[in-house]
Amino acid sequence: MMKSGLRPAPPKYQLVFENLRQEILSGQYRAGQKIPSEAHLEKRFGASRITIGRAVRDLCHQGLVERRAGSGTFVRPTAPPLAAASGLSFGLLIPDLGRTEIFEFICQGMAEAPHAQEHALLWCNAMAAPGSLAEERAWQICQQHIARRVSGVFFAPLEENPDTAGLETMNVRILAALKEAGIPVVLLDRDALPFPGRSDCDLVGLDNWRAGLVATNHLLGLGSSHPFFLCSSRRTASSVEERIAGFHAALAARSQPVDPAQVQRLDLEDDGALRQMITEHRPEAVVCANDRTAGRLMQAALAQGLRIPQDLRIIGLDDIPYASLFSVPLTTLRQPCREIGIAAMQTMLERLKQPDLPPRRITLDAALVVRQSCDTPLPPGEEREFLVQRG
The missing domain is CATH 3.40.50.2300 (Response regulator)
Structure with missing residues (x-):
């Protein structure tokens, strides 16, 4: 089984700790100066009191600050300065x-x-x-x-x-x-x-253009003759538009005419819009702008009694950590985030x-990760990963 190369994100208290630590070492808070209260830090970082408390305790353990009963938390005079020549x-x-x-x-x-x-x-x-x-x-x-x-x-x-x-x-x-x-x-x-x-x-x-191209070519290679592209109508990013351009390029390379309706821009929070798209167009294959979009489409399709991948093939983009845990594990392209x-x-x-x-x-480039949402179902827990070569 190919496991995701993504690592767990650092806990939020660690992000708070690192920010405060760097502010102290860079001299933003001087020796003997009181740092903001925990209530203020909660609002600044959008974190809970437990998270802020742990970050401040770690600062104390490193000798950067000291708590004074009834007064607050202060920068210790012994806090080492950040090396101005190299530390940016x-x-x-x-x-x-x-x-x-x-x-x-x-x-x-x-x-x-x-x-x-x-x-x-x-x-x-x-x-x-x-x-x-x-x-x-x-x-x-x-x-x-x-x-x-x-x-x-x-x-x-x-x-x-x-x-x-x-x-x-x-x-x-x-x-x-x-x-x-x-x-x-x-x-x-x-x-x-x-x-x-x-x-x-x-x-x-x-390379979002190439990601859209590779995702579409994968569906075309499986026999899909009229794939769709699905994205949100609420907000758009240039990365999504590049993926759509790759989708169009894959169809053009096979001399397939492009129907404007093949690119569906919907309110993905509206279950009715997704159901209407499925009922009206009856797509047999869909490239989704990202894995979240794929998850919403999969949920709507299964609720309407469609079988995946027998009735509808779905491919996503990103390979978020839980893409393999969808109702039908998701075929997608893995971003090399690190x-x-x-x-x-x-x-x-x-x-x-x-x-x-x-x-x-x-x-x-992204890696194509093949799971059950596009292809013949694999044994539970298995997936295949392909590093797509440039042609």
Whole structure:
């Protein structure tokens, strides 16, 4: 059995601990200064009191802070300074961190990259009111990184609302603010501009066009003659649009006419919309924009009595940790998340050494992981993985 190469994400208390530790070592909190209360830290990091308490206790155990009964927690005078010559601080601006699984593993790859140990990754949490828009939270985090004068920012652009087409988006606003502050940016996973546009920043991520191509070719190779592509209508990312372009390219390579209805953009939270799509189009094979979309489609199809893969073949993209645990284990393309993180850190360090380099686009291939949702059912717990060769 091929096991996933993804590693468990670090617990949240560890992320809180690392951020506070780096703020202390970088001198943001001076010796003898009181750090914010645990109630304040709960709001800042969006974490529970238990999580904050454990992070603060670990700071105490490392001799960085001390608790004073009735007064609070203070930075110890003996806290060692961070080496200014080599220790750099990089900001994480990832609005989907904690909601989209791939970013936790990408961050882990950045932390494990060669030469990363001497640098710090700073994770911030906006103090925006509950229910505030993702755009507002992202802008607040951007301003925090600028105020801290970080050496660079890793930015995973916001997915755009289709209604914002033609307007200056928050992604553009964030890039302009960081550029004005003289802070280099490495984009993660997706561009900040709608596809096929490209921003003038380095980008590291999956080759999404090729992923869409490979996923579609897999279904065509199994005999599917009229596959569909399914994605969300609420928000879209350039990475999804690139996957759709790969879907179209696979059909064009086989001289298959493309019906606009083959790309379905639906409200994936609306079970009725999914049921209507299945009833109206009766798809026999679907490429899904990601594994979450595949899970929603699978749930709706099984509820309507369809058999997978006998009546409907489904393939996803990402290989999130529980894709193999779906009702029917999901065939998908596995993102090399750790390797993307390592490449992103290397790209940032190279950008700092050579700021005049032209913008670079570094894309990695995915591995096709075959499970039961597309092919003849395999024995329980088994899967096959293929590293797809470029042609």
